[in-house]
Amino acid sequence: xxxxxxxxxxxxxxxxxxxxxxxxxxxxxxxxxxxxxxxxxxxxxxxxxxxxxxxxxxxxxxxxxxxxxxxxxxxxxxxxxxxxxxxxxxxxxxxxxxxxxxxxxxxxxxxxxxxxxxxxxxxxxxxxxxxxxxxxxxxxxxxxxxxxxxxxxxxxxxxxxxxxxxxxxxxxxxxxxxxxxxxxxxxxxxxxxxxxxxxxxxxxxxxxxxxxxxxxxxxxxxxxxxxxxxxxxxxxxxxxxxxxxxxxxxxxxxxxxxxxxxxxxxxxxxxxxxxxxxxxxxxxxxxxxxxxxxxxxxxxxxxxxxxxxxxxxxxxxxxxxxxxxxxxxxxxxxxxxxxxxxxxxxxxxxxxxxxxxxxxxxxxxxxxxxxxxxxxxxxxxxxxxxxxxxxx
Numbered sequence: 001x002x003x004x005x006x007x008x009x010x011x012x013x014x015x016x017x018x019x020x021x022x023x024x025x026x027x028x029x030x031x032x033x034x035x036x037x038x039x040x041x042x043x044x045x046x047x048x049x050x051x052x053x054x055x056x057x058x059x060x061x062x063x064x065x066x067x068x069x070x071x072x073x074x075x076x077x078x079x080x081x082x083x084x085x086x087x088x089x090x091x092x093x094x095x096x097x098x099x100x101x102x103x104x105x106x107x108x109x110x111x112x113x114x115x116x117x118x119x120x121x122x123x124x125x126x127x128x129x130x131x132x133x134x135x136x137x138x139x140x141x142x143x144x145x146x147x148x149x150x151x152x153x154x155x156x157x158x159x160x161x162x163x164x165x166x167x168x169x170x171x172x173x174x175x176x177x178x179x180x181x182x183x184x185x186x187x188x189x190x191x192x193x194x195x196x197x198x199x200x201x202x203x204x205x206x207x208x209x210x211x212x213x214x215x216x217x218x219x220x221x222x223x224x225x226x227x228x229x230x231x232x233x234x235x236x237x238x239x240x241x242x243x244x245x246x247x248x249x250x251x252x253x254x255x256x257x258x259x260x261x262x263x264x265x266x267x268x269x270x271x272x273x274x275x276x277x278x279x280x281x282x283x284x285x286x287x288x289x290x291x292x293x294x295x296x297x298x299x300x301x302x303x304x305x306x307x308x309x310x311x312x313x314x315x316x317x318x319x320x321x322x323x324x325x326x327x328x329x330x331x332x333x334x335x336x337x338x339x340x341x342x343x344x345x346x347x348x349x350x351x352x353x354x355x356x357x358x359x360x361x362x363x364x365x366x367x368x369x370x371x372x373x374x375x376x377x378x379x380x381x382x383x384x385x386x387x388x389x390x391x392x
Contacts, residue, residue, distance in 0.1 A: 056236070059183075059185060059197075059199065059236060061238065062185060062234060062235070062236050062237060062238035063185065063187065063197050063238065064238070065172070065237070065238030065239075066171055066185070066187055066232055066234040066238040066239075066240070067140060067187055067195055067197070068140040068141070068169035069114055069115045069116075069140075069169045069170060069171035069232065070112060070113070070114055070115075070140070070171075070187045070188060070195065070231055070232050071112065071113045071114070071115060071122060071137050071138060071139055071140070072110070072111075072112060072113075072137070072138040072189040072194050073110070073111040073112060073113045073122075073124055073128055073129065073135065073136070073137055073138075073147070073161075073189075073230060074108055074109075074110060074135070074136045074137075074138070075108065075109045075111065075128060075129045075132035075134070075135050075136075076106060076107070076108050076132060076133050076134040076135075077106075077107050077108075077109065077131050077132050077133060078105070078106060078107075078131075078133055080105075109128060109132075110189055110191075110192055110226070110227040111124055111125060111128030111129070111189065111227060111229050111230045111231075112124065112128075112187075112188035112189045112227065112228060112229060112230040112231030112232075112244070113128075113137065113161065113230045113231070114171055114230070114231065114232045114240065114243065115168050115169060115170055115171060116170065116171060116240075116266075116267075116270060117168075117170060118168055118170050119162075120162050120163045120164060120165060120168060121150070121160055121161070121162060121270065121274065122137065122147065122160070122161040122162070122163060123158060123159075123160060123161075123230070123243055123266055123270060124158075124159050124161060124229075124230030124243075125157050125158065125159065125229040125230040125243070125245055126152045126153065126154060126157045126158060126159040127157055127229065128159070128229050128230050129147075129149060129152075129159050129161070130152070130159075132149075134146070135147040135148075135149070135161065137161070137163050138194070139165065139168075140169065140195070143165060145163040145164060145165045146163070146164075147161040147162065147163050148161065148162050149161060149162075150162050150273055150274065150277070151273035151274075151277045151278055151279075152273070153269050153273065153278070153279045154377065155215055155279070155281075156215045156261055156265060156266075156269055156279075157245050157246075157261070158243065158261060158266060158269045158270075160269075160270055160273045160274065171232060171234075171239075171240045172238070172239045172240065173239060173240050173263050173267060174234075174235055174237075174239040174240060174241045174263055175239070177205070177241075177262070177264070178202045178205060178218060178235065178241045178242070178262075179202060179205070180201075180202050180203065180204055180205060181201055181202065182201060182202045182235060182236075182241075183199065183200075183201055183235070183236050184199075184200060184201065184202055184220055184222055184233050184234065184235060184241060184242075185197055185198070185199050185222065185233070185234050185235075185236075186198045186199075186200070186220070186222040186223065186224055186228060186231060186232070186233050186244055186258070186260075187231055187232045187233075187234065188224075188227060188228035188229075188230070188231025188232070188244060189227045189228070189231065190223075190224075190225035190226060190227040190228045191225060191226060191227050192227060193227075196228075198222045198223035198224070199222055200220050200221040200222030200223070200256070201220065201221060201222075202218060202219070202220055202241075203219040203220055203221050203257070204218075204219040205218055205219070205262075206340075207219050207259065208340045209259065215261065215265060216262070216265075216340070216344070217245070217259040217260060217261060217262070218233065218241065218242045218259065218260045218261075218262055219257065219258070219259055220233065220242075220258050220259070220260060221256035221257065221258070222258065223256070223258070224244050224246075224258030224259075224260075228244045228258075229244060229245055229246065230243060230244065230245075231243070231244045232244070233260040240263045241260070241262070241263050242260030242261055242262050242263055242266070243260055243261045243263070243266050244258065244259075244260045245259055245260055245261050246258070246259050280350075280351060280374055280375075281346075281347040281348075281351075281374065281375040282346050282347055282348065282349035282350060282351055282353065282372040282373075282374070282375065283315070283316070283346065283347075283351070283372055283373050283374060283375035283376065284315065284316050284317045284322075284346050284370060284372055285311065285312040285314075285315020285316050285317040285318060285373075286308050286309075286310065286311045286312065286315065286317040286322060287308070287309045287310040288306040288307060288308060288309060288328070288339035288342055288343070289306070289307050289309050289339060290306075290307065290338060290339060291304070291305050291306070291307045291327055292307070304329065304335070304336070304337060304338070305327045305328055305329045305336050305337075305338075305359070305360075306327070306328045306336055306338060306339040306341075306342040307325070307326075307327055307339075308322060308323065308324050308325065308326045308327070308328060309324060310324060311323065311324060315373075316370040316371055316372050316373055317370060319370070319371075320357065320368045320369060320370035321368055322357070322368065322370070323361065325361075325362075326359050326360070326361050326366070327359050327360040327361075328342060328357060328358075328359040329358055329359045329360065330356075330357065330358040330359070331345055331346065331349075331355055331356075331357050332345070332349070332355040332356060346372070347375065349372050350372075351372055351373050351374040351375075352371065352372070352373075353371070353372055354369055354370065354371045354372075355369065355370060355372065356368075356369050357369065357370055
């Protein structure tokens with residue numbers, strides 16, 4: 001016992017002496033520990049307060065990589081202005097007042113675009129160039145090129161332009177989809193202030209802003225203002241994650257809520273427009289809503305699947321015997337989560353394809369098959385109405 005106690009006392013004295021020696025060495029010879037670690041090949045000690053590699057002090061490299069691919073778009077349109085025409089004769093003016101008339105007026109809208117191909121293809125928003133009689137594109141290096149419209153897609157509010165210019169800087173597409181919380185940068189031409197950069201995070205993904213549309217959006221709090229439409233939303237590596245498209249209506253007094261079309265959606269639209277001039281989507285021919293659940297059931301407010309609210313006469317759904325109030329649970333080999341999920345899966349199916357559909361009718365299972373056709377064009381108003389301001 002005495003031997004063990006003596007050993008412990010000896011070890012304690014060694015520890016105290018060692019700590020005291022370390023304190024003295026560190027006080028009079030600072031940096032000696034780092035030099036000793038280097039000689040022994042040991043990793044350097046962590047430095048308190050060192051910046052995290054995931055939080056860079058500057059995003060200038062990302063901007064330098066992406067900004068040359070972002071262009072300014074100036075679209076000239078002829079709009080009909082309403083006015084009251086007054087009579088030249090003072091007596092007629094006094095008796096009849098004026099008559100309502102219209103007259104054409106030239107209007108120029110501002111927007112942004114992204115160079116996505118060395119062949120001169122530029123992605124922008126459809127509402128930026130719709131009904132334009134002349135489209136001019138200002139490049140990063142100061143060159144100006146006239147653009148022609150290759151095609152457009154009202155549903156996603158995307159348009160593909162073509163410019164005749166060489167040595168074009170092409171933006172890189174992101175390898176991974178953005179996640180909520182990822183830092184993003186919006187680059188564009190807001191209010192005519194070209195090459196403006198704003199920073200934020202991805203607030204949400206998969207946002208559905210318009211029930212007839214199968215498109216979903218990235219929500220971000222990066223500042224998006226009039227003129228940003230069609231510009232780039234990029235990650236911290238300067239890679240394209242989305243095409244900025246709209247901001248929440250200013251009259252709602254909301255801030256920091258903007259939306260962008262995901263890059264993979266934009267790439268799919270681009271490829272189809274370049275190949276065929278338009279976008280082809282599958283169509284079942286029915287409208288859907290969430291499946292209601294009784295308030296006292298203890299289940300979530302909406303159950304899995306999609307409730308059929310309307311069936312268009314002569315549509316594939318009508319020919320397959322699908323009826324209003326049916327609950328669709330499966331299309332092809334995929335389970336249906338909700339109405340938005342069904343619209344996305346339906347749109348992705350090639351027209352002419354026959355698929356098996358399963359669901360419930362009055363609580364009993366049913367199965368049928370439907371041959372999807374090409375989705376008819378949506379009106380611009382239906383495609384872009386989302387309670388937000390979609391102007392430039």
